Amino acid sequence: MPGDVQLRALTKRYDETLAVDAIDASINDGEFFSLLGPSGCGKTTTLRMIAGFVRPTSGEILLDGVDVAQVPPHNRNVHTVFQNYALFPHLNVFDNVAFGLRRKKVAKAEVRRRVEESLELVELGGMAARRPQQLSGGQQQRVALARALVLRPAVLLLDEPLGALDAKIRKQLRLELKALQEEVGITFVFVTHDQEEALSMSDRVAVMSNGRIEQIGTPAEVYESPATVFVADFLGVSNLMDAEAIPEPAREHCTVAIGDFRLRARAGDVTASGPVKVVARPERVELLGHGTERANCLPGMVERTVYVGSSVQVMVRLATGAQLQASIANTGHADDYEQGTPVCVYIPEDALRILGDSGAALAPAGAPDAAPAPETATASA
């Protein structure tokens, strides 16, 4: 059961506003693909166009090579898990799951078999006779999944399916959802504004902003090697700083001037010159004792410390005036960084990434160290 989706110059215009601006994307068969972005970035509109609820203004949606842009939703082999699940409240769990099969005029015995099978798949075997209102939020979400999966769609669309749940269940369901996707092998297109969710589950992520796709890549790529300022900023705290790039003949690294300090950067657009933005992830920034003589060090002073449990966020005011955040693993020395402590901020050269000011530079995956666990990816963006 193939299920690859190609979006070609897909555009949706509402009167004056361009909700989705000629996006191109290619989603592979069996892939867990996320559309990530802030509200109003066009991710939900894109999903609703793939589902068929929104008619594209122009462009193509190729589902296994066939353009379905003008096909009504009930004739597409694409099914949706809605944000609020939209389980039919007047039907019990069994009838909810059987709804789609009955529309396809599947034989009665076959309906029973497949409904039971798919309820088994989401571990709701004994719940068939319950009403949706009698289930917990997590169970309702799994019914919604079963209801869509029972139809064996080529592509399953998920519109912030975890958004309505509380934090603890959400984390658990994240793992379950990913495991389920691997089990059924169906292409998942997942819409979310939660970067942790997108990074922890997806095979690839498309980061969207203002109706455009800013970057498509694996979670590690978009997090470690953001192509644009927006991607860097949206995926966690990015410690964005203005700098002046001074290209080197070697072209393997680049010297950047941040204020009066010169640092060496090895990641991103190392061939840039002139004014650029540089970023460094908080968890790659190290704090050393005041007065340490070392390359790529910037002097600063601790301005504020935020205790978040697994780590400590230390805000440092650099001598250049910029503010930088460092995320220090909580090893029991959190109180080393009291307000006013002078420190030296060390940014490893492979952690200092140059973003072309145009924001268009798409850097090669800079072979970063292991992808950081999502928990250390600092406070929510």
Added chain:
Amino acid sequence: MSTSVATPEAAPRDAAPEPARPRRSLVPKFLRNPWGQPRFLVAITWTYVAWALVPVVIAILFSFNAGKSRSVWQGFSTRWWWGDPSQSIFHDPQYTQALAHSLFLAGLDMVIATPLGVLLAVGLSRWRGRGSGVSNSLMLVPLVTPEIVMAVSLLVVFTQLALFPFNAIHLGTTAQVIGQVTFSLSYVVVIVRSRLVSIGPEYEEAARDLGATSWAAFRLVLLPLLAPAILASMLIVFALSIDDFVVTQYMSSDASTTTIPMYLYSNARGGTSTPALNALATILVSTTLLAIAVGYLVYSVIGHRTSASRGGVSALRELSGMEA
């Protein structure tokens, strides 16, 4: 009255100064207590309830009067209901005719106005574009138009206008039904639309997503979810029709089109009326109350059961507000 409470007027002579004494107030203590029951408001409420209900209760009581008087109690009997073989409401043809005609009109109004109102409500909720906003507001005009204005307009249109289809409508049952449907339709639209808003578009979208055609999504998902609102609308239309006097009166033709309210109006002041008139009024009151109560129950019980938590209460408020 002095407003300075905190400053003592003279230096206290005792070593330990007395604490400032609270001012005497004309308001009794139980009313001054800010944490106490709002007794005064409760009293006003009960006074009003009694004022509004007592006359009705008295009228109902006198339908069980043993004597002919509608103001002097002569003992309990059910003669005006069914005991008297010629003058009780179930035997006197004047009463039975009015009763039957009222129920007939209410039934017709119910089965015509409800489906039409549901279709209008669904149509209005989908109509985006030019004219949709205006027609939305215009739907409410019949709700606020003085009934007498609507009745007189309809009368003029049906009797004076030589234009099809108006000239094909003659006063009598047909005109009465059309008149009643005209104003009760708006109530159906308002109730069903409020329910539509609380249902939202997701369920229909989900049905379409699962392979249902538009018609199947409407029939299998939207209609069952609308059921409580539809049932409630039917009962409210029934109650409106039973109660209606002005439009029904203007659209009537002869004695065969007399309804309970019309009969009550023309006979209430006459000295010849018996407590059977009270019995007739009692039927009117109880039918209306019953219809409203059942409508309310259906809406809240079924509505709550099928709509999880979304909007059930607010829709109920809307419904009860309508009849207030």
